[in-house]
Amino acid sequence: MDSTLFIVIYILGGIAIGYVVSTFLVKKSRQKVISEAESQAEIIVKEAKLNADSIKKDRIHEAKEKYLKLKSEFEDESNRKKNQIINNENKVKQREKDVSKQIEQYKRKEAELESQKENLEAQMQIVKQRKSDLEKARQEQTKALEKISGLSAEEAITQLKETLKDEARSKASSHIKDIIDEAKLTATKEAKKIVIQTIQRTATEHAIENCVSIFNIESDDIKGKIIGREGRNIRALESATGVEIIVDDTPEAIIISGFDPVRREVARLSLHRLVSDGRIHPARIEEIVSKTTKNIEEEIVEIGERTVIDLGIHGLHPELIKMVGRMRFRSSYGQNLLQHSREVAKLCATLASELGLNAKLAKRAGLLHDIGKVWPEEPEQPHAILGMELAKKYKEHPDVCNAIGAHHDEIEMTAMISPLIQTCDAISGSRPGARREIMESYIKRLKDLENLALNFDGVHKCYAIQAGRELRVLVDSENVSDQEANDLAFNISAKIESDMQYPGQIKVTVIREMRAVGYAK
Template sequence: MNKIDFWVMLLSDMLSIAVGIYIGRKLLSRLFAQREKDAEVRSAEIIKNAELTAENIKKDRILEAREKYLKLKAEFEEDTNRKKNILITNENKLKQREQQLQQQADQSKRKEAELDQQKAKLDQQQEAIGKRREEAERMRQQQVEALEKIANLTADQARDQLIDALKAEADSRASSYVKSIVEEAKLTATKEAKKVVIETIQRTATEHAIENCVSVFNIESDDIKGKVIGREGRNIRALEAATGVEIIVDDTPEAIIISGFDPVRREIARLSLHRLVQDGRIHPARIEEIVAKTRKNIEDEIVEIGERTVIDLGIHGLHPELIKMIGRMRFRSSYGQNLLQHSREVAKLCATMAAELGLNAKLAKRAGLLHDIGKVWPEEAELPHAVLGMELAKKYKEHPEVCNAIGAHHDEIEMTTLISPIVQVCDAVSGSRPGARREMMESYIRRLKELEELAMNFQGVTKCYAIQAGRELRVMVDAENVSDEKANTLSFDISQKIEKEMQYPGQIKITVIREMRSVAYAK
């Protein structure tokens, strides 16, 4: 390539670059012009749309303001009218009140005038009465002086003698009357047996139950207590959380205390502890596993006990939930008496008594078995157990007579059938028979002391002894101050006071002993 060709090519390249630059600038200027034009069009549209939107918003705000103004105006007018009506009403009431007050004032003036006239008349009558009273007192005094001269006694002495004579006669007549009534009741007892049973059943004293809330788990050695507690107490916390009871590990030798209100939970905790101690592996995971298995076994056992109980008593058609609650009675006690055994006994007594009275023995047996069902309701309730048991029986479609007998056996509701007093008296018989229940020693001794102190407060009593475990009260009286007739009255008065002031199971026999001793010495 020669030099000329080189410069030609260079010149042609430069010319091409210049042409390209020129064409590019033209294209860019057109593009920028087009974009500018488009931007102006879009901005015009945006401004136009904004103006339309602003106009619409302005119209809406104007409409809203107008509506609000109209609404406020209507509310103001309504409030103004209401206050105006209230004012008018109050003005009318005030006018009526003024008229009434004016009328009352006029009446008061008339009454004052009448009272003044009556007062004047009363003053005159009082003066006349005073004169007559003085005259009567003077005549009475003369008569008293004359009687005292005739009888050689003062008025106070005569009055005291008359009162003593009347008291002695009244005591004698009352004692004879009581004795005749008792003898008549004994003679007519056989004929009136059914009536007496039904009437006296309603006056039967009911029991107050003391629940046992503690179980004792015996262990072979105190080393097991450490395993039960676990490291930093984790085992005992896991056991309490799983069973819902309180585990008390103290200085009591070879024993762990299980405390809880629910007897089923205490039994689950006791059996779980027994299995854990036998197994030897005591840790939180194992505790939860054992407690779950034990709870399942106890629930199955509860159902089995309930079914076996209703089969043994020949009771059919009970709801499964009621059968389950009957099984729970096996784990509850009152005064040491097992609740299931007590309910079975009451059911049999009710059936026997209902058959003797010609009533429905099956319904009576059913009511006797279910009468304490409210005591084993697992949830916390504020109702008495009798009323709660009645509600449960109604819930599970029991017979109305059975429901009334359950609710009325502690007099919480009115008795409407003859089965109700039968259940009440059979419950008292089962609880008050010798050996059925136990009381705490302190409360038992306190009751005996109160019984003796109550009898000692009567006049003429020298000694008093509560015997037969508080079933009999023997009262020794002074023979010189207490006659045979008064002894009969005294035994009755003591029995009435015991009924009013004391609570006791069954009945108490009061025996008044009056012994007259005459001693002489031969020299």
């Protein structure tokens, strides 16, 4: 019993000692973990503070660099604008100096003219005095001659007239006989010339033309599609074709305005295809205009081939055939150039047959006589001379070349068909109407306006619209910046003012369009 109690007490004491020891060990282990965690937390906090300081310094450094960069860019931009303003002020001052110099020159010229006027009046007085002295001397000589001859001045004049009449009759009779003899030898040739000259005396000018085409639509709802959101479709169409599209209150009609018939036809056909297709947006517009332009080129060749076949002209060079097709879209003082040339060719063949000349050569020359008007490069020489050079280049008959070059008397006529071409050209233009040169000079002014802008660097396309009151210039966005576009508009305006004559004012619009293209594969 005592041993059992002792064992129980021993066990209970062991348990108590174990509990105390285990509690102490657990507490000590927990304190160790806590101290380690606290030390790690202190390390992490220190590292975080170091990283935060480093990041803060980097951000401050980056902010300073960005500030300095923006400041530098702002100063550069300010200096550039300041330099531009200074340059513009210098230009204005230079213009004022030029104007002042011109005014001074005009004043000097005016003074010189006044001085010359006074000298001229003095010289006129001297001339009048000398004339009066000469008249007195003549009267005195006449009186002296009358006294010597015993005849008055009127009687002497009458006798002299009678003597001269007799001599003139004698010489005229001899001369008429010689002319008649010569005429008998060359009767056929002279008769041909007389017939041609007679026709030439009866020819007059004619014709009118306009610069618009009408595109009919089924309903006015289509006008909204053609205009597009904020006008983007109509702007894309005008930029691609170079014409002005006028959408107004005219029912079921759209007006296409432009001085170039080919551009108007391209715009008309493109509108027709777009309306038929129903898909109208800038990308589709450019695609349709490109296809239509190619189709027009093919149609030009077909028109030329059909024309030469209808007229029975063979062996014509392909380039000349293409130029004949271009005549379909060109007007000469209001007449369609192709119809005019066909008519001249037929008239030349008929008259050549009547006069016993080569009808085939005459017809060929009649068709080609205005070929110089459709040469696209617009050289600085008359269209007759250019047409003659083109005919020589493509190895046409020398008589044909001479007839083309001489139909406006730019060169001497050496072939018998040459006056024939001139005559038939006038006959074709002699139908009732009012043939004016105003239209030709107007078109030439618009072409000169476009060519002037195309001579500037970076200009991609150029269109004169609104009867020459606006010039739209399309530039390459890769080569021309926004600022350079502003400078280009100013330079083109200054060039137009200095080099051209025009009514009113011309608005120069420079369009710089940026396009980004990507492909998904």
